Structures are given as structure tokens and as C-alpha cells.
Amino acid sequence: MGSSFETLVTALIDGDRERSLALVGELIDQGRQPLEIVTEGIETAMASLDRKCTAEQFNLLEIMLAGRAVIAVIHQLFPGDIELPNPRASVVTAVLEGDIHDIGKSILKILLAGSRIRIVDCGKDASIAAVVKAAIESKAVAVCISGLISSIIPLVRTVRPALTAAGLGHVKILAGGAALKQCSADTLNVDFVGQTAFDAVHYISGLVENADAPR
Amino acid sequence: MLPVDRLCRTIQHLPCDRPPVIPQIFAHAAKVAGRDVDAYLGSPDTAAQCQLAAWRHYGLDAVFAVIDLTMEAEALGGTLTRHPGLYPAIRIPPYSADRDFTAMSIPDPAKAGRLPAVLEMIGQLRAGVGENAAVIGLIQGPMTLAVQLVGMEQTLFLAADDTERFLQLLDYATEISRRYGRAQIEAGADVVLVFDPAACPEVVPVGMFREMIGPRIAKLSAALKQAGAKATWLHIAGQTAAILPLYSSFGIDIGNLDYCVDLDKVLAAPGLQTLCLDGNIKPLSFITDNADAIRDSAVELLARFDQRGGFILSSGCEIPPEAQEAAVSALVAAAKDWPQRRTQRTS
Numbered sequence A: 001m002g003s004s005f006e007t008l009v010t011a012l013i014d015g016d017r018e019r020s021l022a023l024v025g026e027l028i029d030q031g032r033q034p035l036e037i038v039t040e041g042i043e044t045a046m047a048s049l050d051r052k053c054t055a056e057q058f059n060l061l062e063i064m065l066a067g068r069a070v071i072a073v074i075h076q077l078f079p080g081d082i083e084l085p086n087p088r089a090s091v092v093t094a095v096l097e098g099d100i101h102d103i104g105k106s107i108l109k110i111l112l113a114g115s116r117i118r119i120v121d122c123g124k125d126a127s128i129a130a131v132v133k134a135a136i137e138s139k140a141v142a143v144c145i146s147g148l149i150s151s152i153i154p155l156v157r158t159v160r161p162a163l164t165a166a167g168l169g170h171v172k173i174l175a176g177g178a179a180l181k182q183c184s185a186d187t188l189n190v191d192f193v194g195q196t197a198f199d200a201v202h203y204i205s206g207l208v209e210n211a212d213a214p215r
Numbered sequence B: 001m002l003p004v005d006r007l008c009r010t011i012q013h014l015p016c017d018r019p020p021v022i023p024q025i026f027a028h029a030a031k032v033a034g035r036d037v038d039a040y041l042g043s044p045d046t047a048a049q050c051q052l053a054a055w056r057h058y059g060l061d062a063v064f065a066v067i068d069l070t071m072e073a074e075a076l077g078g079t080l081t082r083h084p085g086l087y088p089a090i091r092i093p094p095y096s097a098d099r100d101f102t103a104m105s106i107p108d109p110a111k112a113g114r115l116p117a118v119l120e121m122i123g124q125l126r127a128g129v130g131e132n133a134a135v136i137g138l139i140q141g142p143m144t145l146a147v148q149l150v151g152m153e154q155t156l157f158l159a160a161d162d163t164e165r166f167l168q169l170l171d172y173a174t175e176i177s178r179r180y181g182r183a184q185i186e187a188g189a190d191v192v193l194v195f196d197p198a199a200c201p202e203v204v205p206v207g208m209f210r211e212m213i214g215p216r217i218a219k220l221s222a223a224l225k226q227a228g229a230k231a232t233w234l235h236i237a238g239q240t241a242a243i244l245p246l247y248s249s250f251g252i253d254i255g256n257l258d259y260c261v262d263l264d265k266v267l268a269a270p271g272l273q274t275l276c277l278d279g280n281i282k283p284l285s286f287i288t289d290n291a292d293a294i295r296d297s298a299v300e301l302l303a304r305f306d307q308r309g310g311f312i313l314s315s316g317c318e319i320p321p322e323a324q325e326a327a328v329s330a331l332v333a334a335a336k337d338w339p340q341r342r343t344q345r346t347s
Helices: A003-013 A017-029 A034-052 A060-077 A103-113 A128-138 A150-156 A159-165 A197-212 B003-011 B028-032 B037-042 B044-058 B071-075 B115-129 B142-150 B152-161 B163-187 B206-227 B244-250 B263-268 B291-305 B325-346
Strands: A089-094 A117-121 A142-146 A172-176 B062-064 B079-081 B089-092 B134-140 B191-195 B231-235 B254-257 B276-281 B311-315
Touching: A003 A017, A003 A034, A003 A060, A017 A034, A017 A060, A034 A060, A034 A103, A034 A197, A060 A103, A060 B152, A089 A103, A089 A128, A089 A197, A103 A117, A103 A142, A103 A197, A103 B152, A117 A128, A128 A142, A128 A159, A142 A159, A142 A197, A159 A172, A172 A197, B003 B134, B003 B231, B003 B311, B028 B037, B028 B044, B028 B325, B037 B044, B044 B062, B044 B115, B044 B325, B062 B115, B071 B115, B071 B142, B071 B163, B115 B134, B115 B163, B134 B142, B134 B163, B142 B152, B142 B163, B142 B206, B152 B163, B163 B191, B163 B206, B191 B206, B206 B231, B206 B244, B244 B254, B276 B291, B291 B311, B291 B325, B311 B325
Parallel strands: A089 A117, A089 A142, A142 A172, B062 B134, B134 B191, B191 B231, B231 B254, B254 B276, B276 B311
Antiparallel strands: B079 B089
């Protein structure tokens, strides 16, 4: 990896959107391909951010600034496209009905933005039916539920039966957010509970890599 | 010993008859009173009666004049979303980030939105408990109110892109809270909790708390004390170990510990010797765990803080509305039984 990629990685981690865009322009002028810039720049930056942001150093502002820079770079590399081409997998994200605190979900979207994982966002205050429909249509590998308030815990437990009834029993269910992360996976009837959004990214990356691995 | 005296002595690390126990009970009081959450949220009279019922039922050291956490933003024109049985949430904040926050009006707590309802609730609680409990009000801290007024993402990007305007927004939020907090003290509250979860190091860097948010919290503390507050209390949920040592420098008497904070680090941290701490049982435990487990957790906490003093037994954050009454009762009993249990442990 040349020094130009290192500089781009630093700019992305620092959340310096303008500098990141300028550096991407230089890399393109040098003949670098967009997907190479994604791999060597964005994915490397997000991996560095992951290592930096342990549970005690996690900082929403820094993540959001880095995310804003990443999304700006993606738009520059792939103008007109909402997401990266040739996604490796799809993941549904949602905040369930009764809860409209969606910052956790937004963070997850940022962190997955550079991983060629397509996010299908059901938004906040979402019904179980909407989540299931999104999972069917996108052929999602996972459904990620974020929750701030304890009152939605009973509703979270109904996600698995709803997916199973729709023939999606193989789809993994992840949960996170201030209220849900206090629970065990068994309590919530899900496959995984993340203490931070990075935990969810690791889990999803593992799912996708296992699916990609040659048999 | 009267509860307010117990609280004030605990803040000064002086011996008391027993540790204070002040679980954060808001809408859970409705369950105790046999009312539903919507009734609690819909009427200051009902909310006050529920708080008094919970106080009597559990034998608490304090009651909370808290209906929900959207009062200020709603009073300024924010749009709320409501679901049956749940607290309202801010769906559309009142302002955009490009407003001139130096030229904005401050809502009058006696007239704006539902703010007068809280003042009315304080009056009823004061009359209902007399000297036999502390009455605790609540105001949003500068960062949390800023986020409620403009939106989380917009506020954070403002902090990065236009620091001057961000500080003006913080100043505006601080002034709203100062005026509202003062009104609560004048209405009869003993303490006004400054609720600022958006100031947590999980949201903003420690440096931003130290340089920008903390000084504004200090202004709030000074104003509340000047108005007659018996103590100042800062509540920031989440991983706050890095900022707890700064609280005393901002005039804070009591700082909460959420369940996830490493107690070993807190107890060893320089600069934390004088701060009174409250917490820190996991809130969800009051739904999932049995009374014995809550009691054991409470006893362990009381033992850990016994030598240090300056500790109020509580949950790490709000007791969930659907909490088991037996679990809350176990928490209170642990504090009341502590003197005898302590004697047995040391003999």
C-alpha cells in the first residue's frame, strides 16, 4: 500500500471529508481503480477505526465524522449509485415499533458502508411485517435490531418466529442498543447481542466470509 | 434521620443512620399505584399521586417530579410521537442547525407547553411528603437538550463544522435549563437532576466534555445552588469512567454510575474521593432477576462503598416501568438492613 493510501486512511479516520475527497481525486488521477480505493482506503480505515474503538473508547462523534467522509468518498467513486456495486450480502436493519431512537442503527450502516454489504433499512418505528418483507425481498443474511427502550423487548422476541413462519429461519438475528445490550441472546430470542456496533460488524463479516469461503 | 439530612450528610461523606436509597422511579410508579403508564404521562395530578404511592409502598428516600423527558423540546415546538404505554419521543426537533441561537427566546416555565405541569407536580409532591422525602426535579443537561432541539446527527456535525454556532446552541440550551431548574427549586424541589446522557464519552470526546460541556454544567450547578438546591446531581448514562473525575470541578455533588462502569477503576481513580456516587445495578435486572439476586447485588455494592462513604444505592439508570415490585423492594430493604448486616459482617 503506497503512502497515498495511508494518507487517505488517516484522513478518513480523522473524519476530514474535504481532504479525503481531494486525496481520492489524486488517486483516480494516478490511475487507481475505484474498487481498489475501497479496499485499500475505506476498508483499511474502517478496520483501523474498529481497533481504535474498543468498548471504552467508542465515540459517536468520531464514528459519524469518519462515516460522513466514507460516504462522500463512495459517492465520488460511484456517482449515481446509492451503494457499492456487487454487494457480498444484504442485511436488514430496523428499530422496532414503539422506538424511534435510531442512532445505533445509523452507526451500523456507516460501519458497513465500506464493506460491500447492502443495507436495507426499515427505519424506525418499524413493524415486524416490514422487517420480514425486507428480509424476503433482499434475501438478507441477517436482520439487525437496535433498541433504546426496554419496552420493546417482548417485540424483539417475536422477530424469530415471524422470520421462521416466512421460511427465513436461517436468517441470523442480531440485537444491540442501550436497552437490548443488557440482555442475553437467549432472553431476546436472537442469535447475537452486540455491546457496540463494531461487535455486529464482526459478526456479520464472519457470516459473509463463511458464505464466501470455497467449499 | 430525615431523608434530606441523610442525603446531605452522605454527600459530605459523614456517617448516617444508613445509606440513602434512591432508585430512579419515573413511570414505574404508575405500576405501583395500579395505574397504566398513559395515565401517568397524561396528568401531573396522576403522576404525583403515583409517585406518592410508590414512596409509601417502598419506603423511598425521594420522589421524582418527572413525567417524561421531552418537555422542553415540546414547549419550543418540537413534534412528539406517542405510542400507548411508552414515553413520548421527539420525532421532529424544533430547530434546524443553522438558526441564530443567540437571538432565541427562553420558554417561561410557568407558561410554556407542559413545563407548568411539572411545577404543579413538584408542589403536590412537596405537600404530600413534607419533610419525609427529598423531592427531585429534572432538567436536560446542555448537550442532551442541544441534541433534542436540533437532532443528534445535526448537533454532532455542528460541533465539528461550526464550533462557534455549536457553542451558541449549548449556551442557549444551558439558559433554558437554568431557568427551568430554578423554577423547579422555587416550586419546592430539593434537588434538580441534570440529565445529560448525550455528554457521555460514548457520544462525544472527553475533551469536548471537559472544555465545552462541563463549564456549562458548572453554570447550571451554580445557578441551582444559588436558587436553593440542597445538592447538585449530574446523571450521564454509559461509560463515564473517563469524565467522572471532572464532575467535582464543575460543582457537582452527586454523579451517577451506570451498570457498565468499572467500579475498580472508579474507586481507584484520583480526583474521585469527594464526589458522591449513586448506582449502579443494571436496570434490566429489575425485570429479569429475582429479589434475592437484587439484594445480593445491593449488599455487594454497599460493602464496596462502606469504607469510602459518599454512596447512594440506586439503579444505574431509570428503573424500567415494567420492573418487578419485589425487586425494587429488595433494593430498598438492602439499604435499610445494611447497618445490622454490616455489624454482622464485621463481628
